[in-house]
Amino acid sequence: MEGGSWNTSKDEEQHLFHVVYKVPSGDTPYVRAKHAQIVQKDPEAAIVWFWKAINAGDRVDSALKDMAVVMKQLDRTEEAIEAIKSFRVLCSKSSQESIDNILIDLYKKCGRIDEQIVMLKQKLRMIYRGEAFNGRPTKTARSHGKKFQVSVKQETSRILGNLGWAYMQKSNYMAAEVVYKKAQMIDPDANKACNLGYCLIKQARYDEARSVLEGIQQGTTPGSDDMRTRRRAEELLAELELNRPEIVASDIMGLDLDEDFVDGLEKLMNAWGSSRPRRLPIFEEMAQSRDQLAC
Template identity: 50%
Template sequence: MAVVMKQLNRSDEGIEAIKSFRYLCPSESQDSIDNLLLELYKKSGRIQEEAELLEHKLKTLEHDTHYGGRITIAKRSHGKQINLTIEQEKARILGNLAWVHLQLHNYGTAEQHYRNALSLEPDNNKLCNLAICLMRMDRIQEAKSLIEDVRLRGCLFQHLSSPSR
């Protein structure tokens, strides 16, 4: 029902439906429900609630109560099942949390989350977003350095992936 509400641009009603009925769903489906709830929060502009849920997901992951000590977890992305390491999932959540804090103008918190995410998994998108964060904090030279790193990595990747002549 919440998915249909999302498709009908009735995100707030979808959020209320999830909050009202999620207790009826088995524990194995709670992560999927959280992911749908995050999409609904994002779509309806409820950024603070999105941040709170991401914090909760991060704490759950760190305390390993949801994944039972597994090294990898199965996730669905765009209809396909993918396997992520716990570190990759943590980096994904940290990156999303950093983005939310960037939107909330909590630049110091966003910077911390981006740096933690990058320590787990290097990613040019997170580096660029960290540079934006640094610019907003008037740390222009540091931001320029990050952008240059991203540019050089992109050139190196293109060079390594192009066929030899």
């Protein structure tokens, strides 16, 4: 009887341990990897066990993604990229989208901006073809341990925001402006508005930049209540008024947006709002910008 009670108590303790530390139960390579990562806080040991899990075919989807995240934390980003490229073929089709997200983040981390841009465009094309979220209109995402639903429109705006940021890193402010405007038309927020304002300032289009940034100050842009974003908007307005830097033609780079990509986004956005004109103002503006550069 006492032995039975002891076993029951031990089982309960093990269950509580796994619940508290959020690690799976068992004694497989993947379980050992998660134990090393979360409980022992030994990332190097965790990577060794993740490799063993992948080679043993033990929860390969999770093992590869978790290992890449740990490698990123250790600044072994290039190694993580090569691992994903080599072993993602072993992962399920349903996990490929989340693997893409990790790969994009790794490219951003190590400054491989061109590859990041290619993958972001690829994800937008998948949305246009109806292949995102495995064909569903929403997906379940997780942030800080909480689950929430993300719509295709929200995901499109998020990807466009990342694409705009990538173009900014290449000082291609005209392309970044076009992309940020698309994102704001779909799901506006103050952070992307700040970046849009910055792009306009870099093109010496001060009145347009002021209008965008003042929308944050006045609270008319969604997300304007975030104090960090409001401070950035104030700093950009101050920079605009004090410096007003002159920009020369050589500083303005081409759009670098291929026609298939542009047409696909236009069709996608027209499908979301049938009342929109056949050609969105953004694309007219883009065409005008090209004409100006050609002059």
